[in-house]
Amino acid sequence: AEQADVVIVGAGLSGLHSAELLSALGMRVVVLEAGAQVGGRVQTVQTADGPIDVGASQIGRSYARVLDAVRRHGLELIPEDRDLLGFGAHLQDTWVDPADWENNPLNGTVGDERAINPILMGQAVMARHNPLKEVDEWLDPRFSASDISLRQLMQREGYSEAAIELAAMSAPGIGIDETSMLRMWQEATRGSIDRRVESAPAEVERDHPFGEANDRNLVDGLASISNIVGGCQKLPLAMAAKLGDAVRTGKRVAAIDMNDAGASVSCTDGSVYKARFVISALPFTVLRNIAITASSDNPLQRQAISTMPYANTARMYLTVEKPFWKEDGLPASFSSDGPIGMFWGIDNHTGEGQHRAMIVMVGKVAQAISRMQHEEAEAFVQSELVRMRPAAKGLLRYQTYKDWARDPNQLGCGFSLAPGQVNAFARTMTDPWQVMHFAGEHTRRLDFGMESAMESGERVAIEIGERA
Numbered sequence: 001a002e003q004a005d006v007v008i009v010g011a012g013l014s015g016l017h018s019a020e021l022l023s024a025l026g027m028r029v030v031v032l033e034a035g036a037q038v039g040g041r042v043q044t045v046q047t048a049d050g051p052i053d054v055g056a057s058q059i060g061r062s063y064a065r066v067l068d069a070v071r072r073h074g075l076e077l078i079p080e081d082r083d084l085l086g087f088g089a090h091l092q093d094t095w096v097d098p099a100d101w102e103n104n105p106l107n108g109t110v111g112d113e114r115a116i117n118p119i120l121m122g123q124a125v126m127a128r129h130n131p132l133k134e135v136d137e138w139l140d141p142r143f144s145a146s147d148i149s150l151r152q153l154m155q156r157e158g159y160s161e162a163a164i165e166l167a168a169m170s171a172p173g174i175g176i177d178e179t180s181m182l183r184m185w186q187e188a189t190r191g192s193i194d195r196r197v198e199s200a201p202a203e204v205e206r207d208h209p210f211g212e213a214n215d216r217n218l219v220d221g222l223a224s225i226s227n228i229v230g231g232c233q234k235l236p237l238a239m240a241a242k243l244g245d246a247v248r249t250g251k252r253v254a255a256i257d258m259n260d261a262g263a264s265v266s267c268t269d270g271s272v273y274k275a276r277f278v279i280s281a282l283p284f285t286v287l288r289n290i291a292i293t294a295s296s297d298n299p300l301q302r303q304a305i306s307t308m309p310y311a312n313t314a315r316m317y318l319t320v321e322k323p324f325w326k327e328d329g330l331p332a333s334f335s336s337d338g339p340i341g342m343f344w345g346i347d348n349h350t351g352e353g354q355h356r357a358m359i360v361m362v363g364k365v366a367q368a369i370s371r372m373q374h375e376e377a378e379a380f381v382q383s384e385l386v387r388m389r390p391a392a393k394g395l396l397r398y399q400t401y402k403d404w405a406r407d408p409n410q411l412g413c414g415f416s417l418a419p420g421q422v423n424a425f426a427r428t429m430t431d432p433w434q435v436m437h438f439a440g441e442h443t444r445r446l447d448f449g450m451e452s453a454m455e456s457g458e459r460v461a462i463e464i465g466e467r468a
């Protein structure tokens with residue numbers, strides 16, 4: 001068996017960042033990555049129309065660690081150019097004008113609910129009742145009574161059934177029943193910090209619940225959202241290149257055996273690595289398939305690993321040869337309660353000619369699509385879009401498609417915490433289990449997105465640095 005001070009399992013941003021920091025402390029690290037490439041949920045696909053980020057791409061202005069790593073590795077940033085074109089709604093197989101929703105006969109909501117844009121219902125309710133002011137308060141036992149679902153919150157606050165139904169359609173990806181409000185508010189509260197940075201407007205007026213847009217407001221040369229020139233995966237690739245032969249790709253970990261003195265990590269190819277410490281930088285969807293044996297058991301940690309739910313996102317990336325929305329007069333982008341979810345038309349800033357677009361499937365829509373084989377899913381979403389908008393026929397050129405639940409190294413796109421799980425284990429689930437430490441975006445305390453992966457990599461490096 002090869003010997004190291006620390007074996008890190010998973011070469012996403014969290015694993016790579018912990019490796020960078022522990023190496024800087026003089027420790028011998030080995031990073032084991034199941035995939036052929038590093039990066040995990042930061043993945044850039046080369047297409048006929050250039051690189052497309054099928055995972056993370058948006059870097060917020062307050063992503064201190066990500067921005068620092070981008071600079072350290074000599075990468076170049078550009079302001080986000082994925083501005084979404086105006087959103088409409090397609091509900092009960094009918095096109096709906098959100099501006100006149102209040103008077104629409106399909107609107108079954110009551111009182112002041114009637115004026116809420118139907119595709120923003122989930123978002124609006126979440127924002128209205130968010131009691132958190134600071135980014136760490138989601139873990140504060142003072143808020144433990146809010147460890148409930150969005151449906152339970154809406155029932156408690158007296159919303160109509162029709163409003164609850166709309167929220168189920170527009171709840172931001174992770175479901176009206178499946179996710180604790182504390183998990184949702186953690187992200188919302190962290191997001192509001194970004195908007196407080198210097199001259200950024202306090203609240204950006206938006207007509208859609210996803211895809212935060214660049215506000216075109218530069219602060220210290222930085223847009224509110226930036227992208228990496230050439231694709232976001234350049235960052236993990238540069239981090240891994242610097243770590244040299246410490247990073248091993250094609251190494252699928254199958255078993256971790258540990259006691260208080262060290263751990264032995266075995267891969268499916270028969271190779272074994274022994275170390276004083278081990279870091280799991282894996283989503284729990286895949287960690288739960290790894291056999292963990294320990295001289296001292298940790299039932300609460302096992303519960304977290306085996307039960308934490310994950311949401312899915314599936315996206316189809318398209319080139320639109322001509323803006324068909326000019327022909328049918330409907331909004332370029334839309335949210336629907338139908339089987340393809342959302343269509344995002346991306347502004348090319350001329351209004352004419354080719355545009356990029358995405359079909360974005362989240363929540364129940366993504367679950368249904370994930371049950372299909374790749375080609376079947378592709379054909380289905382394209383034909384469904386043309387059924388809804390015949391003017392799009394012949395104008396959609398397929399670029400690439402990614403369904404994160406079908407990626408065997410991910411089995412989902414992002415963690416969730418079910419109602420009751422913040423109180424059950426979220427406060428302590430990042431504590432080390434014997435010599436195993438836990439990194440990954442799902443072990444965040446304060447941050448979100450890529451920055452939370454970096455935050456967790458930093459935390460485990462400090463934990464191990466203090467113990468070594």
Ligand SMILES: Cc1cc2nc3c(=O)[nH]c(=O)nc-3n(C[C@H](O)[C@H](O)[C@H](O)COP(=O)(O)OP(=O)(O)OC[C@H]3O[C@@H](n4cnc5c(N)ncnc54)[C@H](O)[C@@H]3O)c2cc1C
Pocket residue numbers: 009010011012013014015032033034035038039040041042054055056057058059251252253254281282283286290313404408409410412413414439440441442448449450451452453
């Ligand atoms: C569609 C999508 C869009 C996103 N957009 C943004 C965005 O715009 N901005 C933003 O900030 N964040 C975004 N995110 C979130 C961001 O990508 C993640 O928070 C972050 O990349 C997670 O990093 P991680 O290290 O925690 O995990 P991962 O990136 O999941 O890394 C885990 C690694 O473990 C490896 N692995 C799995 N099983 C094994 C095994 N048995 N043995 C060894 N290795 C294994 C995997 O291959 C992977 O490389 C997005 C995510 C998705 C899915």
